Amino acid sequence: MDFIDLKKQQSRIAGSLRRRLDAVLAHGAYIQGPEIVELEKQLAAYVGTKHCLACSSGTDALVIPLMAWGIGPGDAVFTTPFTFVATAEAAALVGATPVFVDVNPDTFNIEPESLRRAVRRVKAGERPSPGAPSGLKARAVIPVDLFGLPADYDALNAVIREEGLLLLEDAAQGLGGIYKGKKAGSFGHAGATSFFPAKPLGCYGDGGAVFTDDDALIEVLRSIRVHGQGTDKYENVRIGMNGRLDTLQAAILLAKLEIFEDEIVARQEVAARYNRGLEGVVQTPKIFSHSRSAWAQYSVLTDHPADAMAKLKAEGIPTAVYYPKPLHLQKAFANLGHKPGDFPVSESFSKRIFSLPMHPYLSAPDQEKVISAVRSAVRGKADPR
Ligand SMILES: *Cc1c(COP(=O)(O)O)cnc(C)c1O
Numbered sequence: 001m002d003f004i005d006l007k008k009q010q011s012r013i014a015g016s017l018r019r020r021l022d023a024v025l026a027h028g029a030y031i032q033g034p035e036i037v038e039l040e041k042q043l044a045a046y047v048g049t050k051h052c053l054a055c056s057s058g059t060d061a062l063v064i065p066l067m068a069w070g071i072g073p074g075d076a077v078f079t080t081p082f083t084f085v086a087t088a089e090a091a092a093l094v095g096a097t098p099v100f101v102d103v104n105p106d107t108f109n110i111e112p113e114s115l116r117r118a119v120r121r122v123k124a125g126e127r128p129s130p131g132a133p134s135g136l137k138a139r140a141v142i143p144v145d146l147f148g149l150p151a152d153y154d155a156l157n158a159v160i161r162e163e164g165l166l167l168l169e170d171a172a173q174g175l176g177g178i179y180k181g182k183k184a185g186s187f188g189h190a191g192a193t194s195f196f197p198a199k200p201l202g203c204y205g206d207g208g209a210v211f212t213d214d215d216a217l218i219e220v221l222r223s224i225r226v227h228g229q230g231t232d233k234y235e236n237v238r239i240g241m242n243g244r245l246d247t248l249q250a251a252i253l254l255a256k257l258e259i260f261e262d263e264i265v266a267r268q269e270v271a272a273r274y275n276r277g278l279e280g281v282v283q284t285p286k287i288f289s290h291s292r293s294a295w296a297q298y299s300v301l302t303d304h305p306a307d308a309m310a311k312l313k314a315e316g317i318p319t320a321v322y323y324p325k326p327l328h329l330q331k332a333f334a335n336l337g338h339k340p341g342d343f344p345v346s347e348s349f350s351k352r353i354f355s356l357p358m359h360p361y362l363s364a365p366d367q368e369k370v371i372s373a374v375r376s377a378v379r380g381k382a383d384p385r
Contacts, residue, residue: 001316001317001318001357001366001369001370002318002357002359003318003319003320003355003357003358003359004198004357004358004359005359005361005362006197006198006202006359008359008361009256009259009263009359009360009361012259013255013256013258013259016255016258017252017255019255020035020251020252020254020255021248021251021252023035023251024247024248024251029247030246030247030248031244031246031247032244032247033247033250034247035247035250035251035254036054036244036245036247036250038250038254039052039054039245039250039253039254039257040052040053040054040209042254042257043209043211043257044211046183046257046260046261047175047183047184047185047186047191047211048182048183048186049185049186049191049211049212049213050212050213050214050215050218051211051212051213051214051215051217051218052209052210052211053209053210053211053212053218053221053222053225054207054208054209054244054245054250055207055208055209055210055225055243055244055245056206056207056208056242056243056244056245057194057196057206057207057208058086058170058172058192058193058194058195058196058199058208059086059089059090059194059208060208060241060243061172061192061193061194061208061209061210062086062087062090062142062168062170062192063090063093063094063241063243064210064221064224064225064241064243065168065189065190065192065210065212065217065221066090066091066094066096066140066168067094067224067239067240067241068217068220068221068224069139069140069166071091071094071096071139071140071166072094072095072096073095073096074096074133074135074136074137075095075096075097075136075137075139075140076096076097076099076122076128076136076137076138076139077091077096077097077098077099077139077140077141077142078098078099078100078101078110078115078118078119078138078140078141078142078165079091079098079099079100079101079110079141079142079143079144079170080100080101080102080103080109080110080143080144080146080343080346081100081102081326081327081328081329081343081346082102082103082108082146082323082326082327082343082345082346082349082350083144083146083170083323083327084172084322084323085327085330085332086172087142087144087170087172087327088100088142088327088333089332090142091140091142092332092333096139096140097128097132097133097136097336098327098333098336099118099122099128099129099132099136100128100129100327100328100336100338100342100343101114101115101118102114102343102344102345102346103146103343103345103346103349104152104345105345106286107146107149107151107152107286108146108147108149108285108299108349109143109144109145109146109149109150109151109152110141110143110144110151110156111345112152112155112156112158112159113155115141115156115159116159116162116163119138119141119159119163119165120163122136122137122138123138123163128336129328129336129337129338129342130336130337130338131334131335131336131337131338132336132337138163138165139165139166140165140166140167140168141156141159141160141165141166141167141168142168142169142170143156143167143169143170143187143188144170144172144173145169145170145171145172145173145174145177145184145294146173147173147285147293147295147296147297147298147299147322147355148173148174148176148177148184148200148267148293148294148295148296148297149174149177149285149288149291149293149294150171150174150177150178150179150184150187150291150293151169151179151187152179153179153180153182153187153188154180156187156188157187157188160188166188166189166190167187167188167189167190168188168189168190168191168192169184169185169186169187169188169190169191169192170192171184171185171187171191171192171193171211172192172193172194172196172199172208173194173199173200173294173296173297174193174200174294174296175193175199175200175201175294176200176201176260176261176263176264176267176292176294177291177292177293177294178291178292179290179291180290180291184294185209185211186211186213189212189214189217190210190211190212190214190217190221191210191211191212192208192209192210192211193208193209193211194207194208195207195208195209195245195249195253199296200260200263200264200267200294200295200296201253201256201257201260202256203249203250203252203253203256204249204252205246205249206249207245207246207249207250207253208245209245220238223237223238223240224238224240224241224243225240225241225243225244226240226242226243226244227240227241227242228240262360263360264292264294264295264360266360266361267293267294267295267358267359267360268292268295270295270298270358270359270360270362270367271285271287271293271295271298271358272287273364273367273371274298274356274367274370274371275287277367277368277371277375278300278371278374278375281374281375281378282300282301282302282308282374282378283300283301283302283352284300285298285299285300295358296358297320297322297355297358298355298356298357298358299322299353299354299355299356300353300354300355300356300374301349301352301353302352302354302378303352304378305321305351305352305353305354307377307378308354308374308377308378309321309354310377311373311376311377312356312370312373312374312377315369315373317356317357317369317370317373318357319354319355319356319357320354320355321353321354321355322353322355323350323353324350325350326343326346326347326349326350328342328343328346329347356370356374357370
């Protein structure tokens, strides 16, 4: 059994994948070929934003808007410590200070009320952590659609409007998710996603995209993507980067986009079957009527995850831990001066979480095998909820 099965998907799209790749090999425009514009159009239409910028990775999709907004030294960027490192790394890469805010115990996403308090403390001139600079300017928040579930954007938008912040949605895991009728990637001033192969929409290498409705912003994003170019390639009006997506990766994504919505629907069935089989055995992810998760991961909480994972491994079932150490306790962010206990929800998740195989092609019999293995692993061990 695979944790994420990309082979079944590949055989399903084999025909259109081959046609798409052959087209690129025939025209030879490996950089910024016509597939890039076609992909950007299709992705913007899917997500429901005016613009989309295809770029080199999910990390760069976070960095490029921060650069465009001129966020840098002296600025505070709020996010959670319970995410992939790239979210906070993007803030640090532009020279800003990541300010961590704990997550909601039911959703794994940033807690809007804790965000408001953290923003007000920074605005009052307090240091957000002992190692952080004082006098930071509150600039932006990066909520993460963790495991595919969009964050609580109504509550977050209220905070960012009141506090005058920019919102950069980290939808690296969220593409295909929905919150109150709107697609993930479309929230805030800009949204970022990743096409890392294991993400809900993955290519066969690195890739990412930025979404926005802002006509002025998209021009700056395009410029930054190609070394800060002006009206032509050899006019440089700002510092940018090489942030392009390969044409071949765009071709692969176009083939995958044809079946993407269908795959997201299939993931709902897989998640629902897990929830039915594991309710009360481990703490299963909440399913909300107002939103749809993209189910990038199916993660459960239990007091004895190592035992359960060992038992599953013995039966040939792969598992993974996202994330074994919250970012505020990582050496990379040691300069911020955090200590254990600063973000109790995130810390408790790190000790109690593990993820089960999840992909659109997971069969019911395979899922039953996973469910009975989890059940027998935790049998006899008291588990709250
Ligand atoms: C994967 C991921 C990223 C980074 O994407 P890359 O394409 O690997 O650079 C950023 N944020 C989150 C939450 C992710 O899961």
